[in-house]
Amino acid sequence: MLAIEGGAANWAPERWKRRFLETCSNRKVALLPHDACAPADVRFAAVWKPKPGVLAAFPNLRAIFNLGAGVDALIADPTLPDVPIVRVAVGDLTSRMTEYVVLHVLLHHRRLLELMDDQRHRRWQPKEQWAANALTVGIMGLGTLGLDAAQVLQRLGFNIAGWSARPKSADGIACFSGNDGFEPFLRRTDILVCLLPLTPETKHILNRSVFERLNRNSPLGAPVLINAGRGGLQVEADILACLNDGTLGAATCDVFETEPLPANNPLWPHPKLVVTPHNAADTDPDAISAYVAQQIERFEAGKPLENVVDLTRGY
Numbered sequence: 638m639l640a641i642e643g644g645a646a647n648w649a650p651e652r653w654k655r656r657f658l659e660t661c662s663n664r665k666v667a668l669l670p671h672d673a674c675a676p677a678d679v680r681f682a683a684v685w686k687p688k689p690g691v692l693a694a695f696p697n698l699r700a701i702f703n704l705g706a707g708v709d710a711l712i713a714d715p716t717l718p719d720v721p722i723v724r725v726a727v728g729d730l731t732s733r734m735t736e737y738v739v740l741h742v743l744l745h746h747r748r749l750l751e752l753m754d755d756q757r758h759r760r761w762q763p764k765e766q767w768a769a770n771a772l773t774v775g776i777m778g779l780g781t782l783g784l785d786a787a788q789v790l791q792r793l794g795f796n797i798a799g800w801s802a803r804p805k806s807a808d809g810i811a812c813f814s815g816n817d818g819f820e821p822f823l824r825r826t827d828i829l830v831c832l833l834p835l836t837p838e839t840k841h842i843l844n845r846s847v848f849e850r851l852n853r854n855s856p857l858g859a860p861v862l863i864n865a866g867r868g869g870l871q872v873e874a875d876i877l878a879c880l881n882d883g884t885l886g887a888a889t890c891d892v893f894e895t896e897p898l899p900a901n902n903p904l905w906p907h908p909k910l911v912v913t914p915h916n917a918a919d920t921d922p923d924a925i926s927a928y929v930a931q932q933i934e935r936f937e938a939g940k941p942l943e944n945v946v947d948l949t950r951g952y
């Protein structure tokens with residue numbers, strides 16, 4: 638049996654159940670907590686931010702499928718059973734994130750915030766535009782999502798730098814890694830894109846000290862931040878102060894320390910900030926249920942599961 642559970646606000650459980658019934662047609666599917674289900678029958682669980690303790694109730698669980706790329710919420714549960722956790726690393730989600738990153742890099746590169754403000758005030762004021770290759774986009778996290786976004790931005794002509802935990806190489810991308818690589822990575826970056834997982838090492842990594850070390854000599858005048866990783870990666874008071882004092886020229890945030898972003902949060906109305914409600918890259922039930930079904934088939938056939946989370950690294 639496959640049990641599905643989720644506690645997130647934008648979770649659409651009925652749609653997931655319908656799709657799992659189609660893609661796992663030879664299997665019982667239970668939507669928790671509504672459907673009756675004997676805990677001992679559950680071999681697989683597909684979850685998105687499940688309530689802590691829920692998964693510990695299944696004594697015969699063989700694998701957990703996290704219905705998203707980031708596993709920070711799931712692995713924070715201290716009662717999590719000791720079974721493999723598979724995360725989403727699928728073309729559908731990757732393309733959605735690349736669309737988001739490209740959209741916001743271009744928005745800042747082509748000065749759209751200023752142009753839209755001019756439109757609101759009926760001002761016809763052409764802005765100087767520069768070539769993509771006048772800027773370097775630095776991508777924190779050169780994994781499934783970061784590498785794809787890097788390659789598409791590279792095709793558009795931007796210079797690309799990437800930063801990862803372990804050394805990497807990728808055609809035409811200046812790759813940096815670890816603590817030693819952080820400083821040279823920041824120094825050359827004009828638009829900082831964060832696609833890191835949230836772990837104890839990366840918590841609050843987007844802070845004033847990092848923003849101050851970004852390149853200030855590009856045509857942009859001041860560096861730009863785009864965070865679509867997790868809210869816990871950023872210090873929001875620093876983002877606000879750095880936007881106000883010019884350390885950052887502009888920013889886009891899809892993720893926040895508290896979600897939904899409270900109505901009285903001063904980030905909402907900031908003219909140099911684009912706020913999106915954590916939907917840079919949604920996990921689509923059509924695409925992801927097929928991926929989970931395929932992984933279960935692999936497992937039942939004795940083949941290794943793919944994209945298994947390394948709990949020692951936390952992603």
Ligand code: NAP
Nearest residue numbers: 706707778779780781782801802803834838865866917918
């Ligand atoms: P991934 O394939 O696991 O890639 C993670 C990257 O981060 C890897 O390159 C990894 O380095 C690097 N990294 C991790 N810890 C690091 C550290 N301490 N220092 C330097 N680099 C570090 O993950 P992904 O699929 O690309 O997803 C990334 C994150 O995006 C997810 O964890 C999630 O939080 C976020 N996300 C957000 C949305 C949204 O809608 N906003 C949607 C999907 C995902 P190595 O390559 O050396 O391991």
Ligand code: GLV
Nearest residue numbers: 704705706707920
């Ligand atoms: C969404 O935030 C994800 O991690 O897939």
